[in-house]
Amino acid sequence: MHRPLILVTNDDGITAPGIRNLVEFMNEIGDVTVVAPNSPQSGKGHAITINSTLTFEEINLDGPQRDFSLSGTPVDCVKFALDKILPRRPDLVVSGINHGANSSINVIYSGTMSAAVEAGVEGLPAIGFSLLDFSWDADFTQAKDHIQSIVKKVLENPMPKGIVLNVNIPKLEKEQIKGIRVCKQADAKWEESFDQRVNPHGKTYFWLSGYFNNMDTSPDADEVALADGYISVVPVKFDLTAHEYMNELSEVLKF
Amino acid sequence: MHRPLILVTNDDGITAPGIRNLVEFMNEIGDVTVVAPNSPQSGKGHAITINSTLTFEEINLDGPQRDFSLSGTPVDCVKFALDKILPRRPDLVVSGINHGANSSINVIYSGTMSAAVEAGVEGLPAIGFSLLDFSWDADFTQAKDHIQSIVKKVLENPMPKGIVLNVNIPKLEKEQIKGIRVCKQADAKWEESFDQRVNPHGKTYFWLSGYFNNMDTSPDADEVALADGYISVVPVKFDLTAHEYMNELSEVLKF
Numbered sequence: 023m024h025r026p027l028i029l030v031t032n033d034d035g036i037t038a039p040g041i042r043n044l045v046e047f048m049n050e051i052g053d054v055t056v057v058a059p060n061s062p063q064s065g066k067g068h069a070i071t072i073n074s075t076l077t078f079e080e081i082n083l084d085g086p087q088r089d090f091s092l093s094g095t096p097v098d099c100v101k102f103a104l105d106k107i108l109p110r111r112p113d114l115v116v117s118g119i120n121h122g123a124n125s126s127i128n129v130i131y132s133g134t135m136s137a138a139v140e141a142g143v144e145g146l147p148a149i150g151f152s153l154l155d156f157s158w159d160a161d162f163t164q165a166k167d168h169i170q171s172i173v174k175k176v177l178e179n180p181m182p183k184g185i186v187l188n189v190n191i192p193k194l195e196k197e198q199i200k201g202i203r204v205c206k207q208a209d210a211k212w213e214e215s216f217d218q219r220v221n222p223h224g225k226t227y228f229w230l231s232g233y234f235n236n237m238d239t240s241p242d243a244d245e246v247a248l249a250d251g252y253i254s255v256v257p258v259k260f261d262l263t264a265h266e267y268m269n270e271l272s273e274v275l276k277f
Numbered sequence: 278m279h280r281p282l283i284l285v286t287n288d289d290g291i292t293a294p295g296i297r298n299l300v301e302f303m304n305e306i307g308d309v310t311v312v313a314p315n316s317p318q319s320g321k322g323h324a325i326t327i328n329s330t331l332t333f334e335e336i337n338l339d340g341p342q343r344d345f346s347l348s349g350t351p352v353d354c355v356k357f358a359l360d361k362i363l364p365r366r367p368d369l370v371v372s373g374i375n376h377g378a379n380s381s382i383n384v385i386y387s388g389t390m391s392a393a394v395e396a397g398v399e400g401l402p403a404i405g406f407s408l409l410d411f412s413w414d415a416d417f418t419q420a421k422d423h424i425q426s427i428v429k430k431v432l433e434n435p436m437p438k439g440i441v442l443n444v445n446i447p448k449l450e451k452e453q454i455k456g457i458r459v460c461k462q463a464d465a466k467w468e469e470s471f472d473q474r475v476n477p478h479g480k481t482y483f484w485l486s487g488y489f490n491n492m493d494t495s496p497d498a499d500e501v502a503l504a505d506g507y508i509s510v511v512p513v514k515f516d517l518t519a520h521e522y523m524n525e526l527s528e529v530l531k532f
Contacts, residue, residue, distance in 0.1 A: 067352075068322030068385045075482040076471070097322075097386075101469045101485065127398060129517055130323045131352075136385075143382060143466050172530065179529045185519045187526075204527040206518040211398050214356045216331070227330040230356065242523075257519040257526050262384055263461040264440045264512040268497075271442075271512050272459045274434045275427065 026052035026113035026177055029141070031099045033063040033120065033133025036081070036091045040119035043162035044151060045087055047169055048116060051177075054087035055112075057103035059096060059133075064122075068136040069095045076102065096137035104144060114177060115141035118151035118189075119162050119169075125152070125190045125244040125254060126208040126236065135188055139260050142186035147176050149187040154248060164196040168253055172202070181257070188256040192248045203252040208243035210236035281307035281368035281432055284396070286354045288318040288375065288388025291336070291346045295374035298417035299406060300342055302424055303371060306432075309342035310367075312358035314351060314388075319377075323391040324350045331357065351392035359399060369432060370396035373406035373444075374417050374424075380407070380445045380499040380509060381463040381491065390443055394515050397441040402431050404442040409503060419451040423508055427457070436512070443511040447503045458507040463498035465491035 028048045032041040036058035048054045057078075071094045078092040090107055092099050100115065117137040124132040134150045141148035151169060153160055172189060181187070188207075192199065214232040221227055236245045244254035283303045287296040291313035303309045312333075326349045333347040345362055347354050355370060372392040379387040389405045396403035406424060408415055427444060436442070443462075447454065469487040476482055491500045499509035 062328060065325045065327040066322070067324045067391065069324040070320045070322070070386055070485060072320040072485055073317060075474075075484055077480065077482050098485065102471060102483070105469045105471050106473075106483070127515065130391075130394065130398075130515060131325055136322065139385065143385075175529055181526075181529075182522060185522055202530055204523050204530060206520060206523065207516055209516075214360045216357060216360050218361075219330075225332065227332050228357070228361070229330055230325060230327055230353065255526065255530060256517075257522045258517045259519040259522075260382065260385060260517070261462055261464075262511075262513045262515070262517070264514040265461060267437060267440055267512040267514075268459050268461065271436075271510065274430055275457055275459060275510060 027110065028052040028054050029103050029108065029112040029115045030054055030056045031058045031096055031117050031137045033059065033066060033096045035059050035062045036089060038121060039158060040121050040162055044116060044119045045085060047166055049085055049087060051170060051173055055108060056087055056089040057092055057099045057107055059099060060091040060093050063095050063133045065131050066095045066133040067131050068097055071095060071098050096133040097140045100137050100140040112146060115146050115148040116151065120152035121158065121160060122156040123152055123154045123190055124150065124188060125248060126210040129188055129207060129258060138186045139258065142184065142260060145183060147181055149176060149189055151189045153191045155193040165191040165199065165253065168202060184261055185257050185259050188258045190244060190248055190254045192251055194251060198251060199253060200251040203247040203254055205242050205244040205247050205254040205256050207256055208236055208238040208245035210234060210238055210245060282365065283307040283309050284358050284363065284367040284370045285309055285311045286313045286351055286372050286392045288314065288321060288351045290314050290317045291344060293376065294413060295376050295417055299371060299374045300340060302421055304340055304342055306425060306428055310363060311342055311344040312347055312354045312362055314354060315346040315348050318350050318388045320386050321350045321388040322386050323352055326350060326353050351388040352395045355392050355395040367401060370401050370403040371406065375407035376415060377411040378407055378409045378445055379405060379443060380503060381465040384443055384462060384513060393441045394513065397439065397515060400438060402436055404431060404444055406444045408446045410448040420446040420454065420508065423457060439516060440512050440514050443513045445499060445503055445509045447506055449506060453506060454508060455506040457510055458502040460497050460499040460502050460509045460511050462511055463491055463493040463500035465489060465493055465500060
């Protein structure tokens, strides 16, 4: 096989330790080009930049890869890389490693996963990686072997059109990780509680806050796999149609 | 049945003609509270505001409804309305009417639909409405009867947990609309081409641009229904798991 061309992006910004580790891991597998946001983009979901403009620059960071910093969202980065930067379609797009979980319903809020989904929409194999540790100095090396194995398997076994992978890694020592489990998205949600404050000028403002509530105890739910010490891998699709409800809905909407 | 409590939001901003029309239509059906962005939020997808703060104010607009303007995304509006504004859980959340289509893959970029999906995550019935006309002075009245019918049907026939509706309305005169068709999300995508320019200071910048490419000619694809003169209704789910691929993926990832 020829040396694969791998596009790397993320949502924590191009200098985040998570993406720098992922770049190192990918440099051992293929030719890497990084196109990533020039600022943190957490929680940006599938946002694109349509009412303002984009700029980019090539920056010099350690390693054989090329690094391009873009003033946009993770999804912008994928679109821009394909249209303006890469010499040909990449063999794989990887996003991450995110500082923090993107399991369960968080897939829809996640810039990391939205970049992977955008690559999937473009017909490319794509994987998003997230570590269950929000800290900037998290240890991303413990899952290196697993990440490289998953990447190689995906390069060797192309996924069906319309499917990308959502990989979450528990915050554990290398020896404590029990393995990989293919999972479904757990049925869970955030319970919001906005934190209300008053600024020095007397105006009330709010911070989005809350806690994550997992209601799903199925053995194949990603939250359960992670709690059990496994790396969770969820095949994610972007045909959002609830095909199974179409017939019933036709009855409901009959006049 | 008691008079339903209806939350209305959108992504074009609280003063957009699309949402003002939707508010008028909903005032005839229930008690309406509007919580919508104070500025245009098109293309924001499922973005949430976590790295900055939110402010809101009640504003006075024509009609019996209450209107609250929030400095956030459409998804923020749904979360904020539920936690801070509404006296009880609403019976329905409607989003739109969007100025422009949200059919096919656009469901994932759309702030309008992301607000509806967020309501679905919260366990509420929700519908996003979009008109295939980008202009500010588009005519939103031609589909009033259909919009009100769909809303009443959904209030009378609760949808299963985890499903919301994506309704797109063709740009046609009232008499030309042939009816409603339940559809799947068409297999289509944007072909990007960034428009490159130079600013007065000599720096290169880009506008995201491109054209929409529908590759799906199935009679039940939403793009086809719209082209045929029908209102398309796609049941949308937010369990993104490709359940049908889980077994095969387990084989692929076996080491």
